[in-house]
Amino acid sequence: MLSKSQISYIKSLHLKKFRKESGIFITEGIKSITEFINSSYQIHSIYYTAAHLSSLPKNTANIKLFEVNNAELEKISTLQNPQGILALIHIPTQQNIVPKSLQNKFSLVLDNIQDPGNLGTIIRTADWFDIKNIICSEDTVEAYNPKTVQSTMGSLARTNIYYTNLKDFLRQTKLPIFGALLNGENIYKTIWPKEGLILLGNEGHGISDELIKEITTPVTIPNFGNAESLNVAVSAAIFCSEIKRNEK
Numbered sequence: 001m002l003s004k005s006q007i008s009y010i011k012s013l014h015l016k017k018f019r020k021e022s023g024i025f026i027t028e029g030i031k032s033i034t035e036f037i038n039s040s041y042q043i044h045s046i047y048y049t050a051a052h053l054s055s056l057p058k059n060t061a062n063i064k065l066f067e068v069n070n071a072e073l074e075k076i077s078t079l080q081n082p083q084g085i086l087a088l089i090h091i092p093t094q095q096n097i098v099p100k101s102l103q104n105k106f107s108l109v110l111d112n113i114q115d116p117g118n119l120g121t122i123i124r125t126a127d128w129f130d131i132k133n134i135i136c137s138e139d140t141v142e143a144y145n146p147k148t149v150q151s152t153m154g155s156l157a158r159t160n161i162y163y164t165n166l167k168d169f170l171r172q173t174k175l176p177i178f179g180a181l182l183n184g185e186n187i188y189k190t191i192w193p194k195e196g197l198i199l200l201g202n203e204g205h206g207i208s209d210e211l212i213k214e215i216t217t218p219v220t221i222p223n224f225g226n227a228e229s230l231n232v233a234v235s236a237a238i239f240c241s242e243i244k245r246n247e248k
Contacts (some may be wrong), residue, residue: 036153120151127155184218
């Protein structure tokens, strides 16, 4: 049985303000929770219904566990249809980007992505293609937004997410910068080096003008039909696929 204060606290974590103040975020579903338990993330507590007791991961000895009823889970869940198990997880301390860690690989750079579902899908896609680093502008949606976390399906646990001033970062990097633009080199004819940055822009406005200036190679995904544009998460998937397809 959860107290009113426990329920109030967990519900407060639905909002960015309180996630930031407490340094805690929510994830739901056994798959996602298991991924975080098996990662470097620190688990604060787990809340589960009796029906999900048998599905609890084995390595929970040092984690606070609370059995709740369905009504209580519905109150604290961020989902319309709760998955029977919910965890509170500590937000890791923001690390500085180490330039050496970006060498000999590709990383994604996101400029002002606003939709949490898009960010979550990009993180999941990056994990699929074994791209470890995602560097976000300071105005990109929060990676620990519940919708983002759920969209990653556990991939957040294996991906390094950084928030930084992109203008300063791109000016200082020595890596080639490939920017997703409407007018650029055909992605299917692009020669990819062994390392670089893939810059993707806002859903409605694309890459900001101040960052376009930092691009070393504009790249375009050619259209073969009449759609006005591609979803940014789909664009990210195409870029990741082409990079991996051309690896030597």
